[in-house]
Amino acid sequence: MPGGYTGKILRVDLSTGKITSEDTAKYKDFLGGTGLGYKILWDEVKPGTAAWAPENRIIFGVGPLTGSGAPLSGRVSITSLWPVHINELPGTGHMGGHWGAELKFAGWDSLIVQGKADKPVWIYINDDKVEIRDAKHLWGNGIFRANEEISNEVGPDVQVAAIGQAGENLVRLSCVLCNRSHSAGGVGSVLGSKNLKAIGVKGTGTVAVAMDKKAWKDLTYEFLSLLGANNQGVVPRTPQPWAEYYGNTRWVARKGLYWGAAEPPVETGECSAADLNRIGYRTQKGILDHGEGVGEKYLVRMGGCYSCPIRCHAYTAMPQLETKYGVSRYQGNTCTGNSFGSSFFNLPSGSELRMEASQLGSALADDYGLWSDYGQWPRDFVYAYRNSIIKAKIPAAEYNSIPWQKLEAGDPSFLQDLFRRVAFKEGELGKLFAEGPARVAQKWTELGAWHQEYASSSWKDDHAKHHEGGQVGALLNMLYNRDVQCHTHSNFQGSGLPIALAKEIAAELFGSKDALDASSAITPMNKGKAVFAKMSIVTLELHNSLTACNWTLPLWASPRKDRKYRGDVELESKVLAAVTGEKISRADLDKIGLRIFTLFRALTALYMNEKDMRNNHDKMNDWVFNYPKDAKPFTPGVNKMDKADIELAKDMFYAEVGWDKATGMPTKATLDMLGLGYVADTLGKAGLLPAQV
Numbered sequence: 001m002p003g004g005y006t007g008k009i010l011r012v013d014l015s016t017g018k019i020t021s022e023d024t025a026k027y028k029d030f031l032g033g034t035g036l037g038y039k040i041l042w043d044e045v046k047p048g049t050a051a052w053a054p055e056n057r058i059i060f061g062v063g064p065l066t067g068s069g070a071p072l073s074g075r076v077s078i079t080s081l082w083p084v085h086i087n088e089l090p091g092t093g094h095m096g097g098h099w100g101a102e103l104k105f106a107g108w109d110s111l112i113v114q115g116k117a118d119k120p121v122w123i124y125i126n127d128d129k130v131e132i133r134d135a136k137h138l139w140g141n142g143i144f145r146a147n148e149e150i151s152n153e154v155g156p157d158v159q160v161a162a163i164g165q166a167g168e169n170l171v172r173l174s175c176v177l178c179n180r181s182h183s184a185g186g187v188g189s190v191l192g193s194k195n196l197k198a199i200g201v202k203g204t205g206t207v208a209v210a211m212d213k214k215a216w217k218d219l220t221y222e223f224l225s226l227l228g229a230n231n232q233g234v235v236p237r238t239p240q241p242w243a244e245y246y247g248n249t250r251w252v253a254r255k256g257l258y259w260g261a262a263e264p265p266v267e268t269g270e271c272s273a274a275d276l277n278r279i280g281y282r283t284q285k286g287i288l289d290h291g292e293g294v295g296e297k298y299l300v301r302m303g304g305c306y307s308c309p310i311r312c313h314a315y316t317a318m319p320q321l322e323t324k325y326g327v328s329r330y331q332g333n334t335c336t337g338n339s340f341g342s343s344f345f346n347l348p349s350g351s352e353l354r355m356e357a358s359q360l361g362s363a364l365a366d367d368y369g370l371w372s373d374y375g376q377w378p379r380d381f382v383y384a385y386r387n388s389i390i391k392a393k394i395p396a397a398e399y400n401s402i403p404w405q406k407l408e409a410g411d412p413s414f415l416q417d418l419f420r421r422v423a424f425k426e427g428e429l430g431k432l433f434a435e436g437p438a439r440v441a442q443k444w445t446e447l448g449a450w451h452q453e454y455a456s457s458s459w460k461d462d463h464a465k466h467h468e469g470g471q472v473g474a475l476l477n478m479l480y481n482r483d484v485q486c487h488t489h490s491n492f493q494g495s496g497l498p499i500a501l502a503k504e505i506a507a508e509l510f511g512s513k514d515a516l517d518a519s520s521a522i523t524p525m526n527k528g529k530a531v532f533a534k535m536s537i538v539t540l541e542l543h544n545s546l547t548a549c550n551w552t553l554p555l556w557a558s559p560r561k562d563r564k565y566r567g568d569v570e571l572e573s574k575v576l577a578a579v580t581g582e583k584i585s586r587a588d589l590d591k592i593g594l595r596i597f598t599l600f601r602a603l604t605a606l607y608m609n610e611k612d613m614r615n616n617h618d619k620m621n622d623w624v625f626n627y628p629k630d631a632k633p634f635t636p637g638v639n640k641m642d643k644a645d646i647e648l649a650k651d652m653f654y655a656e657v658g659w660d661k662a663t664g665m666p667t668k669a670t671l672d673m674l675g676l677g678y679v680a681d682t683l684g685k686a687g688l689l690p691a692q693v
Contacts, residue, residue, distance in 0.1 A: 037079025
């Protein structure tokens with residue numbers, strides 16, 4: 001195999017105990033990660049298979065960049081039938097940390113797990129030595145204890161991905177977690193259904209890089225010079241002597257801002273764009289997630305994933321967590337993970353108590369292995385409580401056993417009761433909210449109706465919206481079977497550059513400055529926006545297949561004044577060519593990304609047995625067109641969409657990706673062009689292929 005690949009994929013059948021190795025080459029047209037996951041599901045899992053069936057696969061997919069040392073290459077894409085979706089359609093959870101790189105160091109390009117063990121087990125991978133071990137002593141314990149026990153058993157250098165009690169108990173809102181706070185939401189119960197508690201990996205190998213050391217070093221430094229802060233904010237948040245511009249980004253470093261709980265405290269300083277050794281200080285996420293004051297006071301340091309200098313996980317120390325709630329004072333998380341617990345309460349932003357709730361919620365959720373569904377189930381829970389839906393729906397005795405007075409008082413210890421109920425499916429409340437928002441809304445129709453309102457933040461199929469942003473964001477959110485988890489477009493939209501300059505760059509990238517709108521100043525659909533949407537989705541699948549971090553990539557804008565703040569649209573292809581030694585252009589790579597995404601589209605249609613994907617899959621909730629109620633679309637300050645304009649957006653996007661406008665299905669010509677003729681044959685036999693024109 002060329003550089004970047006080990007040449008082997010590991011397959012473990014828990015039903016038979018058979019452990020085999022397969023040649024990576026047969027999947028190389030899909031890179032790895034999600035591409036590999038979709039191909040395995042297409043080849044091996046029949047439509048109609050349930051997420052918890054032994055016949056389902058769960059694919060821990062890494063790619064040719066993982067473990068190579070390329071910046072931002074520490075992700076794992078965990079693909080399976082998605083238990084959270086009401087019809088259990090294909091989906092992927094994305095996990096950071098160091099586990100994926102360790103799998104490559106052990107000599108494996110990915111891991112496929114199938115079947116079901118007859119008792120709890122864990123998988124131990126030590127280079128070529130792979131064992132299915134008894135997990136009786138681990139079952140029933142949280143993720144933190146499982147990690148500790150496995151480390152005691154095989155050594156502290158093991159990297160562990162595990163589920164908690166939520167995954168064991170088949171809670172649909174459960175996750176797989178590694179390195180204390182890096183989780184892939186929504187797939188934990190698939191491991192639980194297979195009686196698989198954890199996967200521990202130790203590797204002593206390396207990942208070959210084809211490019212010579214000097215050239216590789218130069219390319220890496222060029223890569224780093226284009227990086228901004230988390231989510232690729234390329235200008236600082238506050239005015240700085242070295243900066244020409246400033247904007248609303250996560251580049252918060254400044255004089256007088258500290259990691260306050262470090263011993264001694266560490267000042268972030270100004271962190272100029274030219275100082276590549278201080279990239280990790282730019283994103284002080286304590287104040288972003290918890291507010292000024294407390295977010296600085298309790299932050300020990302920033303942490304993150306293998307081979308990533310950005311550091312977006314805020315690691316904190318709050319002694320009161322031990323004295324008041326009996327959990328460790330040391331916690332770490334980011335973004336929604338840091339708002340999971342606090343979102344149940346009406347507590348002031350930046351307050352000590354709100355941060356306590358945040359970090360207690362993180363401690364409990366990460367140990368139980370609970371997932372918030374990008375904040376959807378906390379929003380649903382609060383709405384159902386405030387509107388007396390819970391009181392009307394569950395038995396009175398159970399309702400009265402819940403310490404509502406703590407919720408009303410803003411007492412974070414309420415979470416200890418609530419999270420336990422959900423993780424163990426205790427009572428009607430625990431059982432229902434364990435099922436996820438779609439099934440809650442199906443049973444409690446009041447919540448289904450609320451999902452059609454703006455405040456619910458629900459997009460379609462009762463899952464959360466993820467970075468909306470005009471027609472481009474609307475298109476992306478409708479295309480997946482969960483929240484889209486796409487930051488490609490939002491990272492460019494949120495670069496922090498002045499809108500006139502950002503529009504100049506947009507014209508170079510997408511063919512029109514009108515592809516990019518100013519914040520809250522949406523303009524009608526145009527071809528540039530369709531190109532923007534296509535590039536965003538293709539790039540997302542490339543990142544999730546290479547694997548690389550879509551939280552910060554792509555580097556379409558940069559902090560470099562000498563480049564007129566342009567990034568490098570060729571960067572991913574340059575890095576892949578450097579690692580593998582194979583000549584590949586951006587156009588070549590984009591074709592692979594479109595192949596991966598088109599296979600996902602075909603896979604979803606096949607599992608739905610649906611030809612009219614346009615009207616029966618690519619949907620959005622009513623609030624998108626109704627909020628604000630009396631406002632007109634395309635008015636400054638209004639995010640309301642126009643129905644006819646969104647239908648035009650579909651037309652234009654489908655044309656860009658080679659799909660039939662009437663049905664939203666890939667055409668035979670497109671499938672053949674992408675090397676997916678066998679997919680066209682299957683769709684044709686199922687009556688799902690659009691008519692040729």
